[in-house]
Amino acid sequence: MKIAWKEMKKSKAKFLILGSIIFLVSFLTFIISGLANGLSQDNAALxxxxxxxxxxxxxxxxxxxxxxxxxxxxxxxxxxxxxxxxxxxxxxxxxxxxxxxxxxxxxxxxxxxxxxxxxxxxxxxxxxxxxxxxxxxxxxxxxxxxxxxxxxxxxxxxxxxxxxxxxxxxxxxxxxxxxxxxxxxxxxxxxxxxxxxxxxxxxxxxxxxxIPSYSAEQMSLNMIVWFLVIISGMLFAIFFYMMNVQKIGLYGILKAIGMRTISLFKMIWYQMLVITAISLALSITLSKAFSFVAPEGMPFHLTMDTVWMLSAVFMAVGFIGATISGIQVKNIEPLQAIQQGEM
Amino acid sequence: MSAFTIEKVKKTFSNGEIEEEILKGVNLSLKEGEITALIGPSGSGKSTILTIAAGLQRASCGEILFEGSDMTKMSQEEVRHVRATDFGFVFQSSHLVPFLTVEEQLQLMLDVAETKTSKKEQAKAIDEMLKLVEMQHRKDAYPSSLSGGERQRVAIARALIHHPKILFADEPTASLDTKRSKGVMELLRELTRTLHLTTLMVTHDEEMLSYVDRVITMRDGYIVE
Known part of the structure; x- marks a missing residue:
């Protein structure tokens, strides 16, 4: 995985931009979930x-x-x-x-x-x-x-x-x-x-x-949160897919010199894992910190159960996006990949 | 004795309903310690036959015999293994990995070839190879800081570090000026002889033919000379 890490170190700006997008999307999801949970608590904490x-x-x-x-x-x-x-x-x-x-x-x-x-x-x-x-x-x-x-x-x-x-x-x-x-x-x-x-x-x-109104309110809130999770998940998957498709020329060179397909997959997964883990860690920390600075009276309640569940969803969709692009890299002939990368 | 033989190889590309035959039955034998140059006009199929021989794309039909095995019948994994261990490839525009230093490019190739030597021996081999291509002073440089000639030298070093049996070079001097082109060709000739390589290269620069042992001319998908 040295090669994956070296690429991240050398192309800091590219990976920083990708990480920032993942951080912002996950941060938004955590904040909205915290607010939805907060409203739920406000309704029935007792x-x-x-x-x-x-x-x-x-x-x-x-x-x-x-x-x-x-x-x-x-x-x-x-x-x-x-x-x-x-x-x-x-x-x-x-x-x-x-x-x-x-x-x-x-x-x-x-x-x-x-x-x-x-x-x-x-x-x-x-x-x-x-x-x-x-x-x-x-x-x-x-x-x-x-x-x-x-x-x-x-x-x-x-x-x-x-x-x-x-x-x-x-x-x-x-x-x-x-x-x-x-x-x-x-x-x-x-x-x-x-x-x-x-x-x-x-x-x-x-x-x-x-409890009157509880289930109706919860259904609306859950709908908002899950809609956001699905959109965020799709964004995650698309970003990882696009990142790897842009690098198809590089994968073509690595395939041409004889690198194993599983090594290419490991490189793709490692980068996805590192970027997602760092971005999620940052957005979890800031979301939890938000509960301390949220204005008085604003119902905000982000449980660790919700955090782990959403993190698992983001990891899973990131993995799916990265894997789909990996399958594309696997199926393409090295020469075709190099030529696509030159376009 | 032939180290590498191509028999009746054809390649057809389909563009929608139109099928275009680029190679129309090519026969070719390569000998150990020789540089064979493929020349011909654009579209004659010389780069196509080179990349098919190197296992970078599949032939539509025909046989490619390497050490008694027909590569056209090998699985994708078997072809990859041959590319990693027995072949070296120099691309027209070097195609170095942009985020690895010169030394790391060569280390990557040794890792890919799953070389069974110790790290110390590998470091020594890298030093020797860089010395051979006169690039030892730039071993910590990234490709972006190298000149075109230096990049091609590193590409040659990467193609040879794992001691392949066959070297394929696709217009290795195309992006270089005459002085640098001659330098690269001298290097290829010297390495082919000293390392007992079999080298197949494509070129359209007739000045470079003085450095090769055999010239094969292609036209319209056939070998004509």
């Missing part, structure tokens, strides 16, 4: 951050989370049989601060568990994004459906639901605001959650799709 398990809705809710009401007796029995289980409800609402300014929130109330914030009646724990609105620990908040007051006990990071900051409140307070005694959902963490005949069960992914 649910997405829960461990794998099973969600249960009442059968008459017809898989619609908002319509679900778990019978109190059933709930009591399930919680008794499954000590890790928790019953919870999420409803959109608002709180008023001391200056009577309204803040939209998603109220969350749950039975005692390690999965959600445990809040006493009269207390409220808010998503930290509300700090930017001037709310501080110790502030008193009100709600026009609630006879008492909420004292802010603290803040939690990245707890959003339906693009609104989450507000954890006590169960009794929740029941008063929404005039219901039943909880909407039961969640049992773990892979071996029981089947409960009285309730419909959902995996984490299925439950996310039961």
């Amino acid at each position: 649910i997405k951050d829960l461990p794998d398990g099973q969600f249960y809705l009442s059968k008459d809710a017809d898989s619609t989370y908002n319509l679900s009401k778990i019978d109190e007796e059933i709930q009591k029995q399930i919680l008794m049989d499954n000590p890790n289980a928790t019953a919870f409800s999420v409803q959109m609402g608002f709180v008023n601060d001391a200056e009577d300014k309204q803040h939209s929130v998603a109220f969350v109330a749950s039975t005692e568990s390690g999965l959600f914030e445990n809040v006493k009646d009269g207390e409220i724990v808010l998503d930290s994004s509300l700090k930017e609105n001037g709310i501080e620990v110790g502030d008193v908040l009100t709600n026009n459906q609630f006879s008492g007051e909420f004292i802010v006990k603290g803040f939690v990071d990245q707890q959003k639901y339906s693009h609104a900051p989450v507000a954890f409140i006590g169960m009794t307070n929740y029941q008063e605001i929404y005039r219901v005694m039943e909880m909407q959902t039961i969640f049992i963490p773990g892979e071996e959650a029981p089947t409960l005949s009285a309730l419909d069960s959902f995996s984490n992914k299925e439950f996310l799709n039961a």
Whole structure:
């Protein structure tokens, strides 16, 4: 692979331009993916951050989370049989601060568990994004459906639901605001959650799709990301193909002096691998750095799973583009390749 | 005894529906230690027969016998192996690898030929070959910084570093002035004799014929003299 490396060293400008294009295209894809994931987190971080398990809705809710009401007796029995289980409800609402300014929130109330914030009646724990609105620990908040007051006990990071900051409140307070005694959902963490005949069960992914607007929003975002990935992938493949086709005269000379076809392939693959790896490393680093400098309030969430998956896709399409051009080099007679290179 | 024999070789190129026969049955024998020159007007087929003999393109029919084997019946890989180990090729415009130094061009050829000698021996062989073509002082230079004559000298060195049995040269002096052309031809004649090579070259420069042992004239796809 010495010859491949020597060419890269001697033709720095050419490979730098190619690397820059790959860097820009992959950087764009990572940023758009981060923004799409960020929007997804903004919509359902509360649910997405829960461990794998099973969600249960009442059968008459017809898989619609908002319509679900778990019978109190059933709930009591399930919680008794499954000590890790928790019953919870999420409803959109608002709180008023001391200056009577309204803040939209998603109220969350749950039975005692390690999965959600445990809040006493009269207390409220808010998503930290509300700090930017001037709310501080110790502030008193009100709600026009609630006879008492909420004292802010603290803040939690990245707890959003339906693009609104989450507000954890006590169960009794929740029941008063929404005039219901039943909880909407039961969640049992773990892979071996029981089947409960009285309730419909959902995996984490299925439950996310039961949230109104979530699946429609995700489909649109995923469409954007995958469309971008396909376009980027095609660009990758075309660039590697073009680079090697431009060098067909050189490959012709190397074939003429008797270089093995596999050595030519190795040269093509090595250059593709080095350029792609360096460009991807740079765009991954800058994309991750972007999350620290992204403006406050901009939902940006780029997971390493997404990074590795996209990187694998780019590597694969780069490899395909390079291989297709390699096949062309393989099939051409040395003299024809030299003559094409001279044109 | 013939080191290399071409028998009834034909080559047809098709351009859409039109088929053009460039070689119409060429017979040719090359002898060891001799330089054979192919001359003839443009389009007579002299470069075509040279590149077919060198295994750079396939004949449409006929036989090319090298050491008792018919190259037209060999697989692509077998022909490549012959090119890498037994043939050397000097192109009209040198065709050096632009990103390798003079020394690296020769090392590449040794690697391609899978020479079984040690790195130390290879370095010595490269030094000797560069000395032979009087290019040892430019061993770290890239092709872009060499003159036309120097590039052709390096191309000759690359073609011979792996001790091929047959050297093919396609108008090796075409891009050089008379002085440099004579220098390259003297070098080819000397190397052919000292290394016991069989050399087949194409030229259209009659001044260079004084350096060759045999002249073959081609016209319209046939050998006429």
